[in-house]
Amino acid sequence: MLYTIIPYELIFEKREDVPVSYIELKMGNKQLLVERVSEGKYLIRQMYSTNPFDYLDKNYSPGSIITL
Numbered sequence: 439m440l441y442t443i444i445p446y447e448l449i450f451e452k453r454e455d456v457p458v459s460y461i462e463l464k465m466g467n468k469q470l471l472v473e474r475v476s477e478g479k480y481l482i483r484q485m486y487s488t489n490p491f492d493y494l495d496k497n498y499s500p501g502s503i504i505t506l
Contacts, residue, residue, distance in 0.1 A: 450486075463506075468492050472504070480504050 440449070460483060463470045468487050472480035482502045487493065496502070 465498070468498055470498065470504075475503065478505055480506065 471484040
C-alpha cells in the first residue's frame with residue numbers, strides 16, 4: 439500500500455512499456471516480472487508485493503532463476 443502524492447504512473451512502469459520477452463507471473467502473494475532463459479527456467483527481473491517481508495526472500499530477488 440502506498441501513501442504518496444506522486445502519481446502512480448511515475449512510480450511504476452506502464453504495462454505497455456514492458457518488453458515482449460517478459461512474462462508476468464503470480465506466485466502466492468508475489469507478482470513477478472520474469473524473462474524466459476530456457477525451457478522451464480525464468481530470470482526474475484522485478485517483484486511487486488505489498489508485504490515487505492517478501493522482498494527479504496532471496497529465492498525471489500531480481501537476478502534469481504526460478505524453475506516452473
